Amino acid sequence: MRRRIVITGIGVVTSIGAGREVFWRNLLAGSSGISEIESFSTAGYRTRRGGEVKEFQAEDYVERLNPAGLGRASQFAIAAARLALEDASLSAGALAFEQAGVVVGTTSGEPQFVERFNDHYVKRELMRIGPELAMLYPCHVIAANVASELKFGGVNLMTPSACAAGNYAIAHAFDALRGGRAELMLAGGSDAFSRITFTGFSQLGAVAPERCQPFDRNRRGMIPGEGAGMLALEPLDRALARGARIYAEIAGYGLSCDAHHMTAAHAEGEGAARAMRQALAESDLLPEEVSYISAHGTGTPTNDRLETVAVKRVFDGAAYQIPISSIKSMLGHTMGAASAIEAAVCALAVFHDWIPPTINLETPDPECDLDYVPNQARRRRVEVAMNNAYAFGGANASLILRKRTWN
Amino acid sequence: MQPTQVDEIRSRIKRVISKITNIPAQEIADGASYIEDLGLDSLSALEVVIDVEFEFQFKVPESEVPEVRTVEDTVRLVERHLSFATV
Amino acid sequence: MELKSRKVVITGAGVVSSLGDSPGALHSALCAGRSGARPIESFSAEGVGCPMGAAVEDFVPQSYLGDRNLRPLNRIAQLTAAAAQLALESSGWSDAMRREREVGLALGAMFCSVKTIAEFDRRALTAGPAYASPMDFANTVISAAAGQAAIWHNLRGVNSTIATGAASGLQAIAYAADLIRSGRATALLAGGAEEICFESVFGFYRAGLLCGSDPSSRGRANGHATFYSGYDKEGRHNGADHRDAGHFPIPFDARRNGFVLGEGAALLMLEDARTAAARGARALAEVRGHGGGFDCSRGWDTGHAVAAITRAMRQAMDDARLLPDEIDCLSASANGGVAGDRHEALAIEAVFGQREEPLPSTAIKSMLGEMLGASGGLQAVAMLETMRDGRLPGIRGLEQFDKDFPRHAISVCRQWRQLQRPRHALLNAVGFDGHCCSLALTARAEEF
Numbered sequence: 001m002r003r004r005i006v007i008t009g010i011g012v013v014t015s016i017g018a019g020r021e022v023f024w025r026n027l028l029a030g031s032s033g034i035s036e037i038e039s040f041s042t043a044g045y046r047t048r049r050g051g052e053v054k055e056f057q058a059e060d061y062v063e064r065l066n067p068a069g070l071g072r073a074s075q076f077a078i079a080a081a082r083l084a085l086e087d088a089s090l091s092a093g094a095l096a097f098e099q100a101g102v103v104v105g106t107t108s109g110e111p112q113f114v115e116r117f118n119d120h121y122v123k124r125e126l127m128r129i130g131p132e133l134a135m136l137y138p139c140h141v142i143a144a145n146v147a148s149e150l151k152f153g154g155v156n157l158m159t160p161s162a163c164a165a166g167n168y169a170i171a172h173a174f175d176a177l178r179g180g181r182a183e184l185m186l187a188g189g190s191d192a193f194s195r196i197t198f199t200g201f202s203q204l205g206a207v208a209p210e211r212c213q214p215f216d217r218n219r220r221g222m223i224p225g226e227g228a229g230m231l232a233l234e235p236l237d238r239a240l241a242r243g244a245r246i247y248a249e250i251a252g253y254g255l256s257c258d259a260h261h262m263t264a265a266h267a268e269g270e271g272a273a274r275a276m277r278q279a280l281a282e283s284d285l286l287p288e289e290v291s292y293i294s295a296h297g298t299g300t301p302t303n304d305r306l307e308t309v310a311v312k313r314v315f316d317g318a319a320y321q322i323p324i325s326s327i328k329s330m331l332g333h334t335m336g337a338a339s340a341i342e343a344a345v346c347a348l349a350v351f352h353d354w355i356p357p358t359i360n361l362e363t364p365d366p367e368c369d370l371d372y373v374p375n376q377a378r379r380r381r382v383e384v385a386m387n388n389a390y391a392f393g394g395a396n397a398s399l400i401l402r403k404r405t406w407n
Numbered sequence: 408m409q410p411t412q413v414d415e416i417r418s419r420i421k422r423v424i425s426k427i428t429n430i431p432a433q434e435i436a437d438g439a440s441y442i443e444d445l446g447l448d449s450l451s452a453l454e455v456v457i458d459v460e461f462e463f464q465f466k467v468p469e470s471e472v473p474e475v476r477t478v479e480d481t482v483r484l485v486e487r488h489l490s491f492a493t494v
Numbered sequence: 495m496e497l498k499s500r501k502v503v504i505t506g507a508g509v510v511s512s513l514g515d516s517p518g519a520l521h522s523a524l525c526a527g528r529s530g531a532r533p534i535e536s537f538s539a540e541g542v543g544c545p546m547g548a549a550v551e552d553f554v555p556q557s558y559l560g561d562r563n564l565r566p567l568n569r570i571a572q573l574t575a576a577a578a579q580l581a582l583e584s585s586g587w588s589d590a591m592r593r594e595r596e597v598g599l600a601l602g603a604m605f606c607s608v609k610t611i612a613e614f615d616r617r618a619l620t621a622g623p624a625y626a627s628p629m630d631f632a633n634t635v636i637s638a639a640a641g642q643a644a645i646w647h648n649l650r651g652v653n654s655t656i657a658t659g660a661a662s663g664l665q666a667i668a669y670a671a672d673l674i675r676s677g678r679a680t681a682l683l684a685g686g687a688e689e690i691c692f693e694s695v696f697g698f699y700r701a702g703l704l705c706g707s708d709p710s711s712r713g714r715a716n717g718h719a720t721f722y723s724g725y726d727k728e729g730r731h732n733g734a735d736h737r738d739a740g741h742f743p744i745p746f747d748a749r750r751n752g753f754v755l756g757e758g759a760a761l762l763m764l765e766d767a768r769t770a771a772a773r774g775a776r777a778l779a780e781v782r783g784h785g786g787g788f789d790c791s792r793g794w795d796t797g798h799a800v801a802a803i804t805r806a807m808r809q810a811m812d813d814a815r816l817l818p819d820e821i822d823c824l825s826a827s828a829n830g831g832v833a834g835d836r837h838e839a840l841a842i843e844a845v846f847g848q849r850e851e852p853l854p855s856t857a858i859k860s861m862l863g864e865m866l867g868a869s870g871g872l873q874a875v876a877m878l879e880t881m882r883d884g885r886l887p888g889i890r891g892l893e894q895f896d897k898d899f900p901r902h903a904i905s906v907c908r909q910w911r912q913l914q915r916p917r918h919a920l921l922n923a924v925g926f927d928g929h930c931c932s933l934a935l936t937a938r939a940e941e942f
Contacts, residue, residue: 044623046469098787098805107635114608117693118615126696133612134697135926138604139636140659144927148790153802156788156929157665158657160606160636168654175672181786181809196615199623200631203457204450205472255678256596257653259644262566262632263450271650274596278678392632393641395653427629429563451566454629461625 005177006404008244009088009232010344011080011188014331015051015225019083024348028377030359033331034211034223040195045202047209051225051332052193064149071110071136072192074145076228076337081146081186088232088244090184092150101155101182102146103173104230105165105189106336109139111196142190146230154182163296163333164389165189166229166340167397171253173233183238188230189340197335198224204263206300212333214297214326214358215304215372217365222298225332229340231347236404247347248401251285251384254278258394264302265390269310272388275396276314279386283400288318290400291382292355294342295372296390297326298333303390308368323380325358325373339389339397346385346401353381408486416463416489417482423458424478427451440477459485501767502671503777503938506585508577509875510558511758511862512548515580520872521879524887525910529861531742531754537692545699546706546741547690548756548863559646568610568633570689570759571642574601577759577871578643581683585763586775589648598651598679600670601640601761602662602686603867606655609691610634639687651679659925660827662686663760663870664933668784670764680766685871687759694866695755703926705752705830706741743830743864745857746839746906748894753829756863760871762878777938778878782816782918785809789928793833796840799928803841806930807920811845814918814934818846821853821934822916823886824904825873827924829859836896838924843900852905854913856880860890870923874935877919881937884913
C-alpha cells in the first residue's frame with residue numbers, strides 16, 4: 001500500500017497578489033497582472049509589457065537570512081514557502097529538521113547576477129565584480145536559501161526543467177514522501193523577471209505586445225512574467241493526525257520527452273499525450289474522469305494549437321466536455337513558477353469547486369474548439385484536475401490532483 | 408543595384424548560413440530553401456534571419472520573417488533594404 | 495525506507511574528461527597519478543592571469559556524433575551528447591531499440607552553460623536586443639543540455655535536469671535509480687556534465703576557493719573580492735613552477751589551499767535488472783542505495799556540515815542494507831577545499847570510525863579537478879573500473895595530514911593500491927552550499 005500524499009498548504013507570489021486568498025479571489029475575478037515593464041528599459045524592444053510582481057518587499061518574508069544577499073527568485077521562493085507553511089498551520093520547527101525537505105523548479109536561476117556581471121564586463125571593469133556568478137547565480141541556491149531560511153535539513157534539490165519545472169518539483173517531492181525520505185516537503189517553482197528572458201522570447205518572435213490570449217484566433221504570443229508557487233506536501237496520515245486542512249491529494253504524474261526540437265513541440269502532440277496517459281495510468285483514472293485541465297496555454301499560435309491536438313489525442317470526444325483554461329492569460333508565463341502556481345490553482349479548484357477562466361478570449365479559433373472557460377470563472381464540481389506543462393527541449397510533465405477520498 | 412553588389416550580398420549571406428549550418432558556402436545553392444534543402448529546423452532558420460540582420464545592420468519587419476524561406480528570398484530582402492537605405 | 499523489489503543495474507558508461515574518453519583510459523590515467531590540470535589556454539582575462547583548469551582538450555565532437563550540424567549545440571550540450579553516445583554504444587542501446595522503447599535522461603549540472611547565457615546577454619547589450627541570438631537563447635536554460643542530448647539521440651523517456659551544485663551528478667544518478675525502482679522507467683542515462691569557462695573560473699577565483707588564491711579569502715563562501723596573483727605564460731605562480739603543490743589540488747593534505755575547476759561529461763546507463771537481463775545486457779554493477787542531507791549552515795558550521803554528510807552516508811547504507819564494515823572502498827568528494835575536505839573526513843570518521851580497518855578511500859578530483867555537475871558521474875565511472883580490476887587510484891600529491899585527520903578511519907595514500915575484489919563502494923558528493931549525496935554501488939557477480 002503506497003503512502004497517500006496530500007497538499008496541506010499553498011503559498012504564492014504573483015502579479016495579482018501574494019498569498020493564497022488574495023490570489024484566488026483575483027484569479028476568479030479574471031484580474032490581469034500584465035503591466036508596463038519597470039525593472040529595465042524596454043527601449044530597443046518590440047514590446048513593453050510583462051507580468052512583473054509589483055510592490056514585493058522581501059523583508060516582509062525573509063527573517064533569518066539577509067534579504068540583500070538573495071537574488072529575486074530566492075526571495076520569491078522563500079516568501080511562497082513561508083506562506084505555504086503558514087497556510088498549512090505548520091511552523092518551521094514542526095518536525096525533526098532532517099525530515100523536512102525542499103524541491104524547487106526554475107528556468108533561469110538568478111539571472112540578475114549574470115546581468116550585473118556583464119554590465120561591468122562590457123565596461124572592462126572586471127575588478128568590480130565579486131564572486132556572485134559562482135556563488136549567487138547558480139540555481140541550486142534557491143532551494144538552499146529556502147532550506148537555510150526555514151532550517152530544513154532533509155531532501156534539497158532543484159529541478160530546473162524550464163517551463164515545466166514546477167511539475168517536476170512536485171513530482172519529485174511526491175516520490176520522496178512516498179519513499180519515506182521525507183515527512184514534509186515544500187515543492188514548487190520560482191523565477192524572476194529578467195532582461196535575458198525577455199530578450200530571448202522577443203527574439204523567438206514569441207511575445208505578444210498587449211495581452212496574452214490563449215486559444216484566441218488572434219493570439220499573438222506569450223507575455224513573460226515572474227513569481228513563485230510553493231505547496232506544502234505531507235503524507236495523508238500525518239495530515240489527518242494533526243487535523244490539517246487538506247486541499248487535494250496527488251494522484252499521480254507522467255513525464256516524457258518529445259526529443260524533437262528545442263523550442264517547438266512535436267507536431268502531433270505525441271510526447272505530451274504520453275505524459276498525460278502516464279499520469280492517468282498512475283492515478284488509475286480514465287480520461288473522462290478528469291473534471292478540469294489546467295493548460296500550459298502560453299498564448300503562442302503554435303502551442304495552443306498543438307496542445308489542443310494532444311488533449312484530443314488522449315481524451316477523444318470527452319475532450320469537449322472537460323473545461324480547460326489557461327491562467328497564463330492573467331499572469332503571463334511565469335516560467336519555472338508557472339506549473340507550480342497552476343498546480344496550486346488545481347488544488348484550489350478541487351477544494352473550492354470553482355474553475356478559473358481563460359481571459360481575453362474573444363474570437364474562437366476553429367483549430368482550438370474546446371471549452372476554454374472563456375472570460376468568466378465557473379462553479380462546477382471538480383473531482384480531478386490535470387495540470388499540464390511543456391518545456392524547452394521537449395520535456396512534458398502532467399500532474400493529476402484529486403479530491404481526497406474517504407477510502 | 409549593380410550585379411556585383413548583389414553578388415557580394417549573396418556571398419555574405421552564404422557565409423552567415425555556412426556558420427550556422429556547417430555547410431561550406433560554395434555548396435549552398437542560390438535557390439536553396441532553409442528548411443527543405445538545407446535541413447534547418449525553425450530555430451536555426453530564425454537564427455539565419457537574425458544573423459543576416461546583424462550582418463547588414465537592419466531589421467526585417469516581423470510580418471516578412473515567415474516569407475524568408477530561401478537564400479534568394481534573403482538576397483532580395485537585403486537588396487530592398489540597402490536600396491531604400493541609400494535613397 | 496520502503497522495501498524495494500526492483501534492482502537497478504548499470505549496463506554501460508560513457509565519459510569525456512580531461513584524462514580520456516573511455517573508462518579504461520580514465521582509469522589508467524588515474525592510477526598512474528596523471529593530472530588533467532594545466533594552464534587554461536582557451537580563454538584569458540586581465541586580472542585572472544592564466545589559471546589552472548582540467549579542461550577536455552582537443553575535444554572533437556564530430557568524432558562521437560558524426561557529421562550532422564553541431565552548431566545548435568553549445569559545448570556542454572556537445573560534451574553531454576558525446577558521453578551519451580558512448581554510454582549508448584557501451585550498453586548496446588541501438589537507434590532501432592530507442593525507436594521502439596523510451597530511454598530517459600537524468601542530467602546533473604550546476605550551471606549548464608553560464609558562458610552561453612552570459613554571451614547571449616552580452617551580445618544584446620553591445621549590439622542591441624534586436625540582434626541577440628535565438629539559438630543561443632535556447633541554450634541558456636539550465637535544462638538545455640539534457641534537451642539537446644535527447645533530440646540528438648532520440649531519448650523519449652523522462653528528461654530531467656537536477657541541480658544541487660557540485661553534488662548534481664551523483665544526485666541525478668540517485669534520482670534516476672529511484673525512477674526505476676518505483677517502476678516509472680526501465681532505462682535511463684544518468685550522470686552529469688559541466689563545461690569550464692571564463693565566467694565560472696572568474697567567479698570561483700573571486701570567491702577565494704581556487705587553488706593558489708589569496709589565503710586571506712580562503713573558505714569564505716560568499717567571499718569578498720580577492721586579488722588573485724595570476725600566473726605567467728609558463729604557468730608559474732609568483733615565480734614558482736606550476737608543478738608546485740600550491741597550484742594543484744591536494745584533497746585531504748594539510749597544505750591544501752583550494753580546488754581547480756575541471757569539465758567533462760559522464761553518463762551511466764541505468765536499467766531495471768529484469769528488463770536488462772531479458773535483452774541480454776551485462777550488468778557492470780548495481781546501484782544499491784542512496785542518501786542525502788542538507789547542511790543549513792552552508793558549510794559555515796563544522797558541526798552541521800559534518801552531521802549532514804554523515805546523514806547522507808548513513809542513509810545510503812541503510813537504503814542499501816549495508817553495514818559500515820561491508821563497504822570496501824570510498825570515493826570522496828574532497829577536492830582540495832580547505833573546509834570541505836575536513837568536514838568530509840570528520841563525517842567519514844563518524845560513520846566508519848568503529849571499523850577494524852580504516853576504509854580505503856580515494857579522491858579523484860585531485861586529478862580531474864572539481865567538475866561540478868560532472869563530478870558524480872566521473873566518480874561513478876571511475877569506481878566501476880576499480881570494481882573491475884581492484885585498483886583504487888591514489889590521491890595525487892598527498893603527503894601531509896592535518897593533526898585531526900582520522901587515519902584510523904580513512905586510509906588514503908598518494909599511490910594506487912590493489913584491493914581484494916571490492917564488492918561494495920560508497921561515493922560521496924558534497925556541494926559548496928550544503929548539498930550532500932551518497933551513493934552505494936555493488937559489483938555484480940557473473941550471474942544475475
